[in-house]
Amino acid sequence: MxxxxxxxxxxxxxxxxxxxxxxxxxxxxxxxxxxxxxxxxxxxxxxxxxxxxxxxxxxxxxxxxxxxxxxxxxxxxxxxxxxxxxxxxxxxxxxxxxxxxxxxxxxxxxxxxxxxxxxxxxxxxxxxxxxxxxxxxxxxxxxxxxxxxxxxxxxxxxxxxxxxxxxxxxxxxxxxxxxxxxxxxxxxxxxxxxxxxxxxxxxxxxxxxxxxxxxxxxxxxxxxxxxxxxxxxxxxxxxxxxxxxxxxxxxxxxxxxxxxxxxxxxxxxxxxxALIDQAVSRTELQDVDGYTVGITYGRCSQNEVAEAMREQGADASIVIKPAGSVSIRGTDAFDRCHEVAGLVGGGGHPKAAGCKPDIYDDMLDYAHHWTTHGAVTKQVLLDAFQTVAEDEQDTDSSGDDHSLE
Known part of the structure; x- marks a missing residue:
C-alpha cells in the first residue's frame, strides 16, 4: 500500500x-x-x-x-x-x-x-x-x-x-x-x-x-x-x-x-x-426518554465538542471517532455515562466515559463506519442510552436509589 x-x-x-x-x-x-x-x-x-x-x-x-x-x-x-x-x-x-x-x-x-x-x-x-x-x-x-x-x-x-x-x-x-x-x-x-x-x-x-x-x-x-x-x-x-x-x-x-x-x-x-468545527457541524440531537442526547462523529477533541453540544441543550453527548472508539460526556442532568459505556464493553466515570463497540468484523465494516459517519455505532450507543434511561425510570418508580455503583 x-x-x-x-x-x-x-x-x-x-x-x-x-x-x-x-x-x-x-x-x-x-x-x-x-x-x-x-x-x-x-x-x-x-x-x-x-x-x-x-x-x-x-x-x-x-x-x-x-x-x-x-x-x-x-x-x-x-x-x-x-x-x-x-x-x-x-x-x-x-x-x-x-x-x-x-x-x-x-x-x-x-x-x-x-x-x-x-x-x-x-x-x-x-x-x-x-x-x-x-x-x-x-x-x-x-x-x-x-x-x-x-x-x-x-x-x-x-x-x-x-x-x-x-x-x-x-x-x-x-x-x-x-x-x-x-x-x-x-x-x-x-x-x-x-x-x-x-x-x-x-x-x-x-x-x-x-x-x-x-x-x-x-x-x-x-x-x-x-x-x-x-x-x-x-x-x-x-x-x-x-x-x-x-x-x-x-x-x-x-x-x-x-x-x-x-x-x-x-x-x-x-x-x-477546525476539526472541532467539523464535528460540531455534524451534531444531531436525539430525545431519549426525556433526555436530550447529542451525537456526532469525527476525529476531534471530544471534550470541546461535548461542551458545544451541551450549549445546544444536550444533557449528554456522544462523540464517535473514526477508529471506532466512543467518548461519552454527561452533565448535572445526566450522570450515568459509565453505565452507558458499560453496556458496550467500556467504562469510566458518571460524567465521562468511553468504549469501543465490538461491531467491526472486517475492513468493510470500517469502510461503512467512515462513509456513514458511524451510523451503526450511533444506533448501538442510542440503544444503550435507552436502556439506562428506562432502568432509571423503573427504579425511580419503585422508590429505590437508581445508582448502580
Whole structure:
C-alpha cells in the first residue's frame, strides 16, 4: 500500500476529520513487535515500572513516581520550529519500525497502555523486567479480572512490590480479586479525585507544592470541572506530545507549562479548532426518554465538542471517532455515562466515559463506519442510552436509589 493512501498529512480537513490517523493502519503484528522491543529497552535496569494510561492523568502519575524515586530528569529541548507537526505525536509514529530502540536512562520505566491493551503491558513487565522490580498500574481499570489475571500473576512473580492506583468505577469483585492477588489497590472517589490525586496522597514522599497543584489542575480536566483554564493546556499537551516528553515536562514545570510549550499548543490549536468545527457541524440531537442526547462523529477533541453540544441543550453527548472508539460526556442532568459505556464493553466515570463497540468484523465494516459517519455505532450507543434511561425510570418508580455503583 502506498504511504500517501494512509497518511493524513496533506488531506483537506473535511476528509481528515472522517478518517483515522496513520497509526490505525499499522498491522497489529508489526505494532506488537515494536512495542515489545521498546518495552524491553525501557525495562532494562529499571527499578520500577509504571503501566499507565497516556492521558494527562496517567502521565502525571508517572511524573510523581519519578520524582518520588529521584529518577533522572530528561527534560526535552523546545521543539524545532521546522519539524513537521501535522499529526499528534506518538511513540509509534516517531520510530522507524525497523530501528532498534535505545535503552532509556530512567529508573522508573513508563509503559503506556489503554483499557483495551492493559494486559499486554503487564505481561511485558513479566517478560522483560528484572527480578524485584516495583510495579505500578495507574489510571486504568479492568472490566473483568479474567482479562488481566494471567498477566498479573506472571508479573507478580517478578515484582518485589505491586501497587495499583485509580479513580474509575470498579466492580467490587474485580477489586477484591486484584487485592487478593497481592496488589496494594487504592481507588479514589471518581467524583472527587483523579488518579494523580490518589498517587500524590498514597506515596510516602513529601512532594514539592507544584505537584499538588499539578494534581489539582489535572483533576479539573479529568473530572470535567473546567474551572481552571490551564487544565485544557495539560490535556492538549498530553495528546499532542509523546508520553515521555509530557511526563518529563510536567515533572519539571508542574501545571505552569513553559512558553515554548504554549507556543506549540497555540499552533496546534488552529487545526484542532477546525476539526472541532467539523464535528460540531455534524451534531444531531436525539430525545431519549426525556433526555436530550447529542451525537456526532469525527476525529476531534471530544471534550470541546461535548461542551458545544451541551450549549445546544444536550444533557449528554456522544462523540464517535473514526477508529471506532466512543467518548461519552454527561452533565448535572445526566450522570450515568459509565453505565452507558458499560453496556458496550467500556467504562469510566458518571460524567465521562468511553468504549469501543465490538461491531467491526472486517475492513468493510470500517469502510461503512467512515462513509456513514458511524451510523451503526450511533444506533448501538442510542440503544444503550435507552436502556439506562428506562432502568432509571423503573427504579425511580419503585422508590429505590437508581445508582448502580
Amino acid at each position: 502506498y504511504d500517501e493512501l494512509i497518511s493524513s498529512e496533506d488531506l483537506p480537513l473535511s476528509r481528515k476529520s472522517v478518517l483515522p490517523g496513520t497509526g490505525f493502519f499499522l498491522p497489529d503484528a508489526i505494532e506488537d513487535d515494536l512495542e515489545d522491543e521498546r518495552a524491553k529497552a525501557k525495562l532494562e535496569g529499571a527499578e520500577a515500572a509504571v503501566v499507565a494510561d497516556t492521558d494527562a492523568d496517567g502521565l502525571a502519575c508517572v511524573a510523581l513516581l519519578r520524582e518520588a524515586y529521584d529518577d533522572v530528569r530528561n527534560v526535552p529541548e523546545p521543539a524545532d520550529e521546522d519539524e513537521d507537526e501535522d499529526e499528534p505525536a506518538s511513540e509509534t509514529d516517531a520510530l522507524d519500525p525497523l530501528e532498534e530502540p535505545e535503552p532509556t536512562p530512567h529508573r522508573v520505566a513508563l509503559l503506556g497502555a489503554s483499557p483495551h491493551d492493559l494486559e499486554d503491558s503487564i505481561q511485558q513487565v513479566a517478560d522483560y523486567a528484572k527480578e524485584g522490580i516495583d510495579l505500578y498500574v495507574c489510571d486504568l481499570c479492568p472490566d473483568r479480572y479474567e482479562y488481566v489475571a494471567d498477566e498479573l500473576e506472571a508479573a507478580l512473580e517478578v515484582a518485589g512490590h505491586a501497587a495499583w492506583y485509580d479513580h474509575h468505577q470498579w466492580d467490587d469483585d474485580v477489586a477484591a480479586a486484584v487485592r487478593d492477588a497481592g496488589v496494594d489497590l487504592v481507588i479514589g472517589d471518581s467524583e472527587e479525585e483523579c488518579t494523580a490525586d490518589v498517587v500524590y496522597r498514597s506515596l510516602e514522599y513529601e512532594f514539592d507544592p507544584i505537584y499538588e497543584e499539578l494534581a489539582a489542575v489535572t483533576r479539573d480536566h479529568d473530572l470535567w470541572l473546567r474551572e481552571d483554564p490551564r487544565s485544557d493546556d495539560l490535556a492538549d499537551y498530553a495528546y499532542w506530545s509523546g508520553p515521555e516528553e509530557y511526563a518529563e515536562v510536567v515533572r519539571e514545570y508542574g501545571a505552569a507549562l513553559p512558553a515554548w510549550v504554549e507556543e506549540f499548543l497555540a499552533e496546534k490549536r488552529i487545526e484542532k479548532e
